[in-house]
Amino acid sequence: MGRERKKENTRRALAQAAAELLLAEGQEGMTVAAIAKRAGVSPRTFHNYFPRREDSLLYLLERYVAEFTAKVRQAPPEEQPVDTLHRLMADFIQNPEFMVNLMTICDHLSCVLSPRDRSRVRHLHEPLIEALQSDNLSREGATLLLFSALTAASIAVESHQNLDEGFALLRNGFSGEVGGVCGSRLV
Structure with a gap:
């Protein structure tokens, strides 16, 4: 080695x-x-x-984001970003304990880090945003999609619900049919 x-x-x-x-x-x-x-x-x-010990946790988060970003970049070119995130999040939450652990680590870091290091955490997602951007998806759209997808995955894990419903809402703009029932309209 x-x-x-x-x-x-x-x-x-x-x-x-x-x-x-x-x-x-x-x-x-x-x-x-x-x-x-x-x-x-x-x-x-x-x-x-x-x-410091927090630097080891930051390193771990950076590795996870880098691995996830690589998977987004490897997505088939014809696949829409929302479909890529849905597929990857479905794989990701196959281990719900991992998702909960990741959220716990992020919560811990947000409480104990200095403002400079919190900024480092806030910018961890930048390469992932760039990987999601396309001719049809702006930077702002990619950012909103990523955080919406993460929220959908978190809700699915915490409430033991199906991830597909959250992504159906994302695809349909939070209106219309979702899983055979009328979805919510945000006013």
């Missing part, structure tokens, strides 16, 4: 350990020592990769 690959594996292991500890033991249990122990390295090694 190459040196860079080994470093990347260590970085990922540390980030995953931090997330697991946050979810299992809360902020208090997510110490640098506990993260390092869970990943099988020393606390000094942790600091070789991340200055």
